[in-house]
Amino acid sequence: MEFHTERLTIRPFQRNDLESVFEIYHHDDVCRYLLHDKWTHENRQREFAKKLENSILTKDRALSLAVVHETKVIGDLSVWYTGMKDTVEIGYSFSHEAKGNGYATEAVSGLVKKLFDQFKVHRIQANLDARNKASQRLCERIGMRKEAHFIQDFWNKGEWTDSIVYGMLLSDLHLQN
Template structure:
C-alpha cells in the first residue's frame, strides 16, 4: 500500500493530484495530435478532456490494491505551470510489480522533466512500496520515450511485433523494465 504525502517535489518539479482546475492545461496538452500520436486515444475536445480528467485522473492518489494507479499532475516548481502527467500503477501484488507512464507537453521536451518525474515514480515504487520490478512500454516508433527509459537504467526486455491494432494500423511495442536491486545499485550515494 502507498499513500504519498503531496506534493512530491524533485529539484525542478512538483508532482501532485489532479484537480478539476487543471482542465484548461490538461486539454491544451491532450488536444494535440502530436501528443496523442502514440496513445490509444484521439485528440480530446474540451468535453473529452473534462471526462478524462474526472474519470481517469482526479482522485487517483494512493495504491491500496492491485490495479490501483497514482495519476499525478506534473508542474514546474519555478512557474507553477502544468507541463504533463505521470502514472505509477500497482500491476501485480503476487509478483510485486509496477508500471510507470508519462505524457508531457512538447513545449517542455528536451529538458529532462519527464526523466525527472519518472525517477520519482521509480523511487516511490522501489523505496516506498518495495516493489520487485517496474516496467514501462511505448510504441516502437516513439524513440524519445525509448531513449528516456534507457536513461532511467531500464532494459529493453521485449520488442513485440505488430502486437496491437491502434488507430487503424498494426503497431510494434517496446517493453522496458528495472528491478529494485538494479535501481538500488544505480542510485547515487
C-alpha cells in the same frame, strides 16, 4: 502521494489543473503513441475526471500524478499494478513546452525511486509503441533495460504496431548510484 524533485512538484491532480492538462492531450502528436485519441473540448471534462479519481495507488486503481513546474502542470505520470505480484507499469506524457529541459527524466526518475522506496515494488515496467523513440530514450536514461520487442502485436488506432517492453528492478536503480 506528493513529492518534490530539484525543479518539480509531483502531486495528485487538482480541479484547477484541467486547462493545463487539456493543453497536453489536445495535440495529435502527443497522443500519437497513446491508447487514446487527443482530447476534445467535448470530452475533456470526462477524461480529466478520470485523472482526479486516480489519486491513490491501489491494487485495483491506477494513480495519476501532475508534474508541476513553478505553477503550471507540464506533465502527467501514471502508475498501475499489472496483476503480477509487486509489479507496476508506468506511463507518462509531457507538454510541448517541457521538451528538451530534462523535466521528463527528472519526474519519471523521481517516481521510480518513490515506487521502490514507498511502495516496495519489486519490478517497474513500461510498455511502449516501438515508434516512440523519445520514450525509449527516457526509459534508458533512467536506467530501465529493454527486455522485449514484439512485432505487430498490438492493434491501435486502426493499425498493427510493434511494442517494446522496458523493465527495472531495485538493484538496477542501485547500479546507477
